[in-house]
Amino acid sequence: MAMDISRRYVIIGNGVAGTTCAQMLRKNDPTCVIHLITNEPYPLYNRVSLPRFLQGVLTEEKVMIRNREWHEQQQIELLTETLVNRIDAEERVVFTDKGHQLRYDALLVATGGWANKLRVPGAERVKHIYNFVTLDDTKEIIARALESKTAVASGGSFIAYEMAEGFNVRNLHVTWLIRGPRWLRYNLDEEGGALVDGIARKHNVDILYGEEIKEVVPANGVPSYVVTSSGKQIQADVIGIGLGLTLNTSVLAGTGVETRGGIIVNEFLETNVPGIFAAGDVAEFYDPTLGRHHTMGTWDNAASHGRVAAANMAGGHTPYVDVPTYTSPLFNTTIAFIGSPEANNEELTSISRTTIDDKGNPAYRKFFFKDDRVVGAIFIGGTKGRKTTGKLVKAGTVYATAEEKEALFTIE
Ligand SMILES: Cc1cc2nc3c(=O)[nH]c(=O)nc-3n(C[C@H](O)[C@H](O)[C@H](O)COP(=O)(O)OP(=O)(O)OC[C@H]3O[C@@H](n4cnc5c(N)ncnc54)[C@H](O)[C@@H]3O)c2cc1C
Numbered sequence: 158m159a160m161d162i163s164r165r166y167v168i169i170g171n172g173v174a175g176t177t178c179a180q181m182l183r184k185n186d187p188t189c190v191i192h193l194i195t196n197e198p199y200p201l202y203n204r205v206s207l208p209r210f211l212q213g214v215l216t217e218e219k220v221m222i223r224n225r226e227w228h229e230q231q232q233i234e235l236l237t238e239t240l241v242n243r244i245d246a247e248e249r250v251v252f253t254d255k256g257h258q259l260r261y262d263a264l265l266v267a268t269g270g271w272a273n274k275l276r277v278p279g280a281e282r283v284k285h286i287y288n289f290v291t292l293d294d295t296k297e298i299i300a301r302a303l304e305s306k307t308a309v310a311s312g313g314s315f316i317a318y319e320m321a322e323g324f325n326v327r328n329l330h331v332t333w334l335i336r337g338p339r340w341l342r343y344n345l346d347e348e349g350g351a352l353v354d355g356i357a358r359k360h361n362v363d364i365l366y367g368e369e370i371k372e373v374v375p376a377n378g379v380p381s382y383v384v385t386s387s388g389k390q391i392q393a394d395v396i397g398i399g400l401g402l403t404l405n406t407s408v409l410a411g412t413g414v415e416t417r418g419g420i421i422v423n424e425f426l427e428t429n430v431p432g433i434f435a436a437g438d439v440a441e442f443y444d445p446t447l448g449r450h451h452t453m454g455t456w457d458n459a460a461s462h463g464r465v466a467a468a469n470m471a472g473g474h475t476p477y478v479d480v481p482t483y484t485s486p487l488f489n490t491t492i493a494f495i496g497s498p499e500a501n502n503e504e505l506t507s508i509s510r511t512t513i514d515d516k517g518n519p520a521y522r523k524f525f526f527k528d529d530r531v532v533g534a535i536f537i538g539g540t541k542g543r544k545t546t547g548k549l550v551k552a553g554t555v556y557a558t559a560e561e562k563e564a565l566f567t568i569e
Pocket residue numbers: 169170171172173174175194195196197204205206207208239240241242267268269270289290291316319405408436437438439453454455456457459482483484485
């Protein structure tokens with residue numbers, strides 16, 4: 158009797174980390190068995206494109222990256238609308254809410270995070286309070302925005318900004334509440350924050366700092382207004398919430414896999430339990446530029462993790478060494494993050510400068526150093542020099558003197 162000796166892989170989460178991993182596993186091994194599981198109803202789509210879908214600049218078709226036919230051609234068994242609810246790490250079996258029991262030789266957990274909900278009085282009784290993480294979230298926000306005149310966006314992160322801009326582009330009057338003293342307070346300094354404030358106000362977005370939603374007051378089951386921490390009442394037909402993600406580590410309960418905020422992995426993206434790997438937003442990985450573990454919520458990081466995890470799940474020994482970058486439109490300008498630009502990290506020093514570019518627009522650059530090695534940067538406005546900076550971070554380039562550091566402002 159012929160024995161099936163194909164290697165079996167299970168991947169939880171079909172975002173860019175999981176789908177890239179599946180693709181690489183197939184490329185390197187035509188006979189392996191791959192199950193790719195998601196609770197969402199779609200094959201891989203581009204989360205980075207959701208803001209432009211929200212604005213009406215992109216169609217849903219353009220947001221999709223993969224279709225079911227691609228999975229069939231690749232012989233990747235895609236299970237949608239299927240939630241993994243338990244893993245038996247000793248027997249190496251994954252259990253789903255649809256009754257599957259899937260054996261694996263190597264398992265990838267690429268489950269990302271779910272958005273934190275608004276938990277204030279009134280919120281649980283009202284429709285039209287939205288998080289902004291999935292394609293379905295986006296479709297619902299668009300439907301409501303089309304029948305709304307006023308919006309509140311709440312949060313000091315990218316997601317809240319994306320919603321503020323999306324509502325603004327759809328001609329709603331937007332009030333943006335930020336709990337801290339500026340947007341991205343853990344990355345930007347006062348100067349960078351003031352620049353972004355000016356850009357948002359130029360687009361007629363009202364920004365209130367030191368404010369968050371304390372209560373939602375409904376009329377007929379929909380929001381009428383929100384009450385802020387200082388007691389202001391702000392009209393809102395629709396409310397967008399960007400209050401961070403809770404990383405999906407709970408699926409590992411009982412497996413013995415170490416977790417903190419994310420799933421702790423070594424430089425090969427393997428957890429402390431043999432055969433279980435993690436990748437993408439949910440992975441708390443070792444970053445050689447900072448010399449410590451951290452998580453990173455960027456598309457490029459998740460895709461690179463997927464590639465490296467695939468190599469190691471198949472028995473390879475490839476370390477993850479990368480300098481992730483993140484570029485996003487910011488109203489009519491652009492913001493780019495390179496490496497680890499952490500303003501709240503006491504081990505890092507930084508220098509920043511705002512100049513006026515040849516079109517008369519402000520351009521802000523901030524560089525971060527650990528022991529004089531450049532470890533990260535933020536560019537607002539012109540993003541020229543981004544790639545060179547990434548290479549300098551990867552090389553661990555040392556800038557010992559003030560003059561050497563200063564020269565970074567002119568790199569292209
Ligand atoms: C609106 C928005 C805009 C963004 N813009 C940018 C940008 O401009 N640039 C950038 O670099 N990054 C951006 N990001 C971040 C980027 O999209 C993420 O870092 C990246 O998509 C993470 O990919 P992932 O594969 O790790 O996880 P995800 O894409 O989150 O995929 C994880 C999947 O696993 C599923 N899942 C979780 N638990 C289970 C379970 N138990 N069983 C089955 N399925 C499960 C989830 O539902 C999800 O479908 C943006 C994100 C959002 C939401």
